[in-house]
Amino acid sequence: MATMKSVQTGAVDKIDVVDVERPMPGPKDALMKIRACGICGTDTFFLHIGGGPFGAGGTMVPVPLGHEPAGEIVEVGSEVEGLKTGDRVVVNPQGSPSGIIGCGGKHGAMSDYLLLEDCEVGKSVTVFPDTVPFDVAALNEPMAVARHAVNRSEAKPGDKVVIFGAGPIGLGAAIWLKLRGVEHVVVADVIASRLETALAVGADAVINSAEEDVTSRLTELHGQAANALGQPRPGTDIYIDAAGVAAVVNTTVDSAKWGAKLVMVAVQKKGADIDLGGMLRSELTLIASQGYPTEIFEVTQEIVEHHERFAKLISHRVPFGEVEHAFELALTPGAAEKIVVTFDE
Known part of the structure; x- marks a missing residue:
């Protein structure tokens, strides 16, 4: 045998x-x-x-x-x-x-x-x-997961996006967003080396959320907008949670402008108490992203074409x-x- x-x-x-x-x-x-x-x-x-x-x-x-x-x-x-x-x-x-x-x-x-x-x-x-x-x-497999999250976001070239979590899925999402032509992509994390990688793969800016106020920094980067009550909020259109921690959800709810989206691709490590009133005040849309219903081989040719960029992950x-x-x-x-x-x- x-x-x-x-x-x-x-x-x-x-x-x-x-x-x-x-x-x-x-x-x-x-x-x-x-x-x-x-x-x-x-x-x-x-x-x-x-x-x-x-x-x-x-x-x-x-x-x-x-x-x-x-x-x-x-x-x-x-x-x-x-x-x-x-x-x-x-x-x-x-x-x-x-x-x-x-x-x-x-x-x-x-x-x-x-x-x-x-x-x-x-x-x-x-x-x-x-x-x-x-x-x-x-x-190929993790990049299909990242691609599905981006597809679920329906991000358009004029959108401003922030990704929480600079692991492989978050960084993969950053690559897919930039290849899609999205105007401005920010990556937030607490580990400096991961933020360096985010810039290397094409992110437009990074935020060290252990040292910087995320909402203030996003306002600097994406301009100022408002929620449904007219309260000032960053002009960020799409938030992507690739970290899976409650702080991401809470920060998003606190920061979201009227009509923003939150795409959840990370598995939540612990349940979060969500401020539903805060979601209501911004009409925040929560979108779950699981796996890769169609993307597993859709990504392969682009990985081939841009393999040197993906190698940086x-x-x-x-x-x-x-x-x-x-x-x-x-x-x-x-x-x-x-x-x-x-x-x-």
Whole structure:
């Protein structure tokens, strides 16, 4: 029996690197050799709880990790069309019939190989050219999340936007907004190095919200408007929450002009008491953004075209042989921006 290395949840805040059987593709499947795989906040969520409550009676069981892979096809089933050995591909983690890859499904992509079940080009997998490094291609999934948030915002070129949170999703949203031609994009965070990255990828301005008054700074940058009662407010049109903390919601409600929008893409770490009266006074629209209903492969060609810009989002490239260290970094607040684990070619 051929085996491979695969990462799964272990004890709380620990991973286990285990030997598992190497998948054998059937006629409708393909086998992908993983060359790079990003680490996401969802991975660390499963680590914090020590697995997933998917066993009998809701008991915790190990979860195979990894849902941001890029790699190459090494075997193709006889019924798979449009794919050949050697193709460089990214995948749709939600396109697997046995469950979401790396998020409670049967398979995880933080492994030597990944089985692509019922493989269909354009639905479960798409091909990218060799001009793009595997580590940058592995950003495809989180950049689809960021793109959906921007799509949900319906931002127009003349809009003024602020993004709270300069992690990969927030920075990805900044890139998509600027590529869309949005006039002015501000990124707010509390970590100086992340704000430097925001400027490097094209943000027009940044705010260190630990040191600056956000509302006053936004008024300087976006001009002064008013809420429905005529009270002065910044001229910001769209607020994007890519941080997931109550302070973002509260700041937005306090700052929003009449008709502003708040797009929530981050998972809220704790529930926030929302000032509904404040929302009423600005007619603030709250828009939730979840996943990537259509965007998973819509983003691929633009990542190819602008791959050098997207590469700036990666702060750490860690070899698979040091994957324990990669997850230690991911579990340490502020230690890394975006970690991509690389595999031998």
